[in-house]
Amino acid sequence: xxxxxxxxxxxxxxxxxxxxxxxxxxxxxxxxxxxxxxxxxxxxxxxxxxxxxxxxxxxxxxxxxxxxxxxxxxxxxxxxxxxxxxxxxxxxxxxxxxxxxxxxxxxxxxxxxxxxxxxxxxxxxxxxxxxxxxxxxxxxxxxxxxxxxxxxxxxxxxxxxxxxxxxxxxxxxxxxxxxxxxxxxxxxxxxxxxxxxxxxxxxxxxxxxxxxxxxxxxxxxxxxxxxxxxxxxxxxxxxxxxxxxxxxxxxxxxxxxxxxxxxxxxxxxxxxxxxxxxxxxxxxxxxxxxxxxxxxxxxxxxxxxxxxxxxxxxxxxxxxxxxxxxxxxxxxxxxxxxxxxxxxxxxxxxxxxxxxxxxxxxxxxxxxxxxxxxxxxxxxxxxxxxxxxxxxxxxxxxxxxxxxxxxxxxxxxxxxxxxxxxxxxxxxxxxxxxxxxxxxxxxxxxxxxxxxxxxxxxxxxxxxxxxxxxxxxxxxxxxxxxxxxxxxxxxxxxxxxxxxxxxxxxxxxxxxxxxxxxxxxxxxxxxxxxxxxxxxxxxxxxxxxxxxxxxxxxxxxxxxxxxxxxxxxxxxxxxxxxxxxxxxxxxxxxxxxxxxxxxxxxxxxxxxxxxxxxxxxxxxxxxxxxxxxxxxxxxxxxxxxxxxxxxxxxxxxxxxxxxxxxxxxxxxxxxxxxxxxxxxxxxxxxxxxxxxxxxxxxxxxxxxxxxxxxxxxxxxxxxxxxxxxxxxxxxxxxxxxxxxxxxxxxxxxxx
Amino acid sequence: xxxxxxxxxxxxxxxxxxxxxxxxxxxxxxxxxxxxxxxxxxxxxxxxxxxxxxxxxxxxxxxxxxxxxxxxxxxxxxxxxxxxxxxxxxxxxxxxxxxxxxxxxxxxxxxxxxxxxxxxxxxxxxxxxxxxxxxxxxxxxxxxxxxxxxxx
Numbered sequence: 001x002x003x004x005x006x007x008x009x010x011x012x013x014x015x016x017x018x019x020x021x022x023x024x025x026x027x028x029x030x031x032x033x034x035x036x037x038x039x040x041x042x043x044x045x046x047x048x049x050x051x052x053x054x055x056x057x058x059x060x061x062x063x064x065x066x067x068x069x070x071x072x073x074x075x076x077x078x079x080x081x082x083x084x085x086x087x088x089x090x091x092x093x094x095x096x097x098x099x100x101x102x103x104x105x106x107x108x109x110x111x112x113x114x115x116x117x118x119x120x121x122x123x124x125x126x127x128x129x130x131x132x133x134x135x136x137x138x139x140x141x142x143x144x145x146x147x148x149x150x151x152x153x154x155x156x157x158x159x160x161x162x163x164x165x166x167x168x169x170x171x172x173x174x175x176x177x178x179x180x181x182x183x184x185x186x187x188x189x190x191x192x193x194x195x196x197x198x199x200x201x202x203x204x205x206x207x208x209x210x211x212x213x214x215x216x217x218x219x220x221x222x223x224x225x226x227x228x229x230x231x232x233x234x235x236x237x238x239x240x241x242x243x244x245x246x247x248x249x250x251x252x253x254x255x256x257x258x259x260x261x262x263x264x265x266x267x268x269x270x271x272x273x274x275x276x277x278x279x280x281x282x283x284x285x286x287x288x289x290x291x292x293x294x295x296x297x298x299x300x301x302x303x304x305x306x307x308x309x310x311x312x313x314x315x316x317x318x319x320x321x322x323x324x325x326x327x328x329x330x331x332x333x334x335x336x337x338x339x340x341x342x343x344x345x346x347x348x349x350x351x352x353x354x355x356x357x358x359x360x361x362x363x364x365x366x367x368x369x370x371x372x373x374x375x376x377x378x379x380x381x382x383x384x385x386x387x388x389x390x391x392x393x394x395x396x397x398x399x400x401x402x403x404x405x406x407x408x409x410x411x412x413x414x415x416x417x418x419x420x421x422x423x424x425x426x427x428x429x430x431x432x433x434x435x436x437x438x439x440x441x442x443x444x445x446x447x448x449x450x451x452x453x454x455x456x457x458x459x460x461x462x463x464x465x466x467x468x469x470x471x472x473x474x475x476x477x478x479x480x481x482x483x484x485x486x487x488x489x490x491x492x493x494x495x496x497x498x499x500x501x502x503x504x505x506x507x508x509x510x511x512x513x514x515x516x517x518x519x520x521x522x523x524x525x526x527x528x529x530x531x532x533x534x535x536x537x538x539x540x541x542x543x544x545x546x547x548x549x550x551x552x553x554x555x556x557x558x559x560x561x562x563x564x565x566x567x568x569x570x571x572x573x574x575x576x577x578x579x580x581x582x583x584x585x586x587x588x589x590x591x592x593x594x595x596x597x598x599x600x601x602x603x604x605x606x607x608x609x610x611x612x613x614x615x616x617x618x619x620x621x622x623x624x625x626x627x628x629x630x631x632x633x634x635x636x637x638x639x640x641x642x643x644x645x646x647x648x649x650x651x652x653x654x655x656x657x658x659x660x661x662x663x664x665x666x667x668x669x670x671x672x673x674x675x676x677x678x679x680x681x682x683x684x685x686x687x688x689x690x691x692x693x694x695x696x697x698x699x700x701x702x703x704x705x706x707x708x709x710x711x712x713x714x715x716x717x718x719x720x721x722x723x724x725x726x727x728x729x730x731x732x733x734x735x736x737x738x739x740x741x742x743x744x745x746x747x748x749x750x751x
Numbered sequence: 752x753x754x755x756x757x758x759x760x761x762x763x764x765x766x767x768x769x770x771x772x773x774x775x776x777x778x779x780x781x782x783x784x785x786x787x788x789x790x791x792x793x794x795x796x797x798x799x800x801x802x803x804x805x806x807x808x809x810x811x812x813x814x815x816x817x818x819x820x821x822x823x824x825x826x827x828x829x830x831x832x833x834x835x836x837x838x839x840x841x842x843x844x845x846x847x848x849x850x851x852x853x854x855x856x857x858x859x860x861x862x863x864x865x866x867x868x869x870x871x872x873x874x875x876x877x878x879x880x881x882x883x884x885x886x887x888x889x890x891x892x893x894x895x896x897x898x899x900x901x902x903x
Contacts, residue, residue: 529852530822533874537851538768541876545775566875573874584855 008074008139008204016071016224020064020195023231025188027060028162030235031099032180032187033242035166038104040249046104053100056238058093061124061191063231065092065131068195070224074204076137081215084134088127095123099159103166117163121156124191128155128198139204147201154194162187273370276356279363281306281324293372295342306368309339311346327353327366339370348377396463396473398426399480399491402452405431408489417496419466431490436464451479452487461494472497518587525583532576540569575691578705581636582690585712590630597625597670600638601659608646617646617655625661625670627737633713640706641672641733647700648676648731667736675730679723687723710735758891760786761814763795763831765823772876773818773849776883784891787814792826795819796834799841813844816890819866821850821857829860836865843897845890 034053041049065088102108102116128151132141165183266274266287273290275283282305286298294301294309307320314320314337327333332354339349350371356364390397396414400407407429410420418434420426432440439462451457461475473494480489543562547554554562598621605619627634642657649655658673679687679694686692690708710733714721717737725731760777764770770788777786789795797803801810817835821828828848835841847868848861861869870886873879 526852526854526856529854530850533851533872534766534769536874537772537872537876537879538766540874541768541772541775541879544876545772569874580854 008076008206010075010204011073013071013073016067017192017196019228020068020071021188021192023060023067023228023235024064024191025184026232026235027057027064028187028191029180029184030060030238030242031057031096031162032166032169032184033239035100035103036169037242037245037249038100040246040253050097050100050104052241053238054093054097056234057096057100058089059231059234061096062089062092062127062131063227064191065128065195066227067224068192068199069131069135072199074137074139076139076206079136080217081134081136082217083215084130088130088134091123091127091130095120095127095159098123099163099166103163108163108167113160113163113167117156117160120159120163121152124155124159124194125152125198128195132198132202137204138207140207142203142205144201144203147197151194151198151201154190154197158187158190158194161190271371273368273372275368277306277324277366277368279365281320281366284365290370293341293347293370294339309370311338311340323351323353324366328355328363331355336373347372348374393493394495396492396494396496399489400431402479402487402490407431407434410434414494417465417471418463434463436462436470438462439464447475447477448490451477451490455479455481460497463494472501521583522587525580528576529580533573536569536573536576540566543569575703575705578703578709579690582705582709582712585633585636585709586716588633590633590716592628593631595627595629595631595634597627597634597638597659598623600631600635601642604635604639604642605657608642615650615655616653617649617657620656620658620660622660625659627670629717629737633716637710637713637735638672640710644706644733645672645674645676645731647702648678648695649674650676650700652676664736669734669736671732671734673730673732678725678727678729678731680727681725684723684725688721757812758784758815759812760784760891761795761798761817762786762788763790763792763817763819763823763828764788765790765820769820769872772879773883776876776880777887779880780884780887782883782887782891784815784887791824792828792831795823795831796826799835799844800838810840813841815845815896816886816894817844817846818849818886819846821848821852821861829857829864832861832864832866845894845896847886847890849886 031053034049034056038046038049038053066085098116099120102112102120105112108116135141165187169180169183269287269289270292271289272287273293274287275290276285278284282303283301286296286301290301291297307315310320323333323335332352334350334352336348336350338346339351340346350373352369354367356367358364390411393411394413396411396417398407398410398414407426410418410426412422414420415422415424415426420429420434431443435443442461447457447459447461455478457475457477459475461473463471463473465471474497475492475494477490477492479487480491482488543565547559547562601619601621605621609615609617609619638659642659645657646655649657652675654675656675659670660673661668661670663669677695677700683694686694688707688711689704691704692708693702693704695702711721714735714737719735719737721733721735723731723733760782762770762773764773770790774786774788777784787798789798794804797805798808799813801808819828819831823831826834828850832846832848835844835846845867846865847870848857848866849870849872850857851872853871858869868886868890870882873882
């Protein structure tokens, strides 16, 4: 029996211990480095980095452990069971993988850090004690529970520190950072501490039991060298790969960033539809402008064929494919045409297609830049229409540069007016070239300064024809100003007023002639008023003188003759007075106002009754007949009509005189009706002629001027007067004022 | 009050028929005042201002009423009236326009220039006589004229 309390004496080969520490440090450095790469990588690359890194780290940790084991020497032969050794290596790699996975995540909370370090620490402890279990020797191995526990705790604490350090340092791109190196040294020193604590926990007592050495292998110096070399190699390759990858990755990150900037730039452009097509014409990318202009969102259009942007007939005629072929053969294709939006509406597009080729010249697709120029197209059309209107206008329309007064445009009417050729280049002319000298002076001194000041001038001016004759015009001149208020262009619309001028001249001449005639007439009527009456007065006066002075010498017959002379003189005087009255109604000024015809008629009827109180006549006057007209003249109208009615009903026992109105269409017709002697309609047209009478003076007194006066006044009001009647059945006189229905002049214009 | 004989009537009338008829009407109406007859505007002014053929006339003697026709040779009636009214001596003399016309412009101008009255001569001589009678009654008897200013 072997005394179990008699422990074996063990010793360490310190050279190997040192080697193990160095390997631990290198493994730590590799771990820090690989964590950075794993974090930077994505997808499958990340998995590769995770597996590769874990392997390198695991091998490093394991080999530190293994070399540490070899540094431990016992007085007995120690063999190792290699399947168990391999198992310990797997445990190491698993622990490393867990560590890398945890630190390469975006974030590391306390819980994750603790869980990760617990798993990693446990893995390392498992690796260590599995490795111990691989020992095949003639001794019993027992552990001091305190130190064993301590070693496991140390493994977990060291893992926690390692995870924390690597997480902090993983983004550090500077490979030779001091922090990284220091961390590697700390970690590298800490891992062996755990190992050697674990070793210290082990107690070996001699045993007589023959160990199972069926899979056992021996260790040798060569084995140590081999393990060290392989480990160093693996770690070296790992660190080197990491360094190389870091450099490329930095570049590719740079490239990524720049690509992203361009992508954002293009995606953000709103005014241009910028998108790419695959070589066979399917949409591959889509920017904001494309979405705005064409109406498709990126996700609904990417992958669809670009022919959906074309009208049906364009697709049939193969236009989409032709454009791509043209782009390939010419290197660029540009077109303006109608395109379809998603909602089916059309827009006028400017399209540029260019092929996209890779560095080898292989076609990778197409870029398309589309602009919506519908507005421009519309404004071009509008402009063309406006020009057409200007060209068709009958007035001179043109504009000129305000600075150098060079003409920029003159329309067809303007060219014709000034004798310029249809195709002549007007821009060679100046404003002064199309005006006579006197208007040029006016332009300089008054018109252009006024237009510059007020923005507008209007007045009479003139153009000069090539052949030297002047064309009088009514000119409207505009000053077109820039935003800063500077006059840029003068434009004019000028109407040829030659014809109007001529008519004005003719009218002026006629007016003067008329005025002269009127003056003569006035003088005539003044003279009539003064001179024609004086002889009558003499005739009457001396007739009476004769009658008085020679009363005794004159016989009855002579006296009767003289009475006839006197009556004739009186009648002549009446005629002159009535004639003057008629003339006056034509000459006097009219003052239009509201006139109550009913009231006027009442007053006149009252006067007539008063003049012959014995007569029995009935006046029927409709109330509220108001018209627009001259009160004095309308009074004369009613006086004449009512006095006539009064006169011609004098033999009627139940005389009746009526004033009323009735409507004819939209026109109110006034009438004066009586039940007197009436008249023969055959002579109706003679009623209103001056000095025309249908009755004998002895029958009914009168001069035949009254109705002529009535007609003159009604005509001056723009109205009409007419009569109806029959012999013995009374008469009706109708009148309207302002005959709007037949387009007669308005009130106040003499008929 | 002056004697009726001192109350001179100035008749400015170019038509001899009218002159004769007016004088007859005055006579028939028993108006015995002195009547000075002048036949045109110039003569009328000479009489009133003591010039021309009337030079040296006693200008303290002024007509009680002047009967003025409008249509006159040389200087017409309205001009006579205007000059009369412009002169301090004759400014306040009563002037009756006695004429054939009743043209509105004559009425307006006559009153505008300061006529005291406007009478249209009727054709009927009976009516004319009546008018003259009323004028005499009013201007020669009823009306109190402004005092004639002392000359100088």
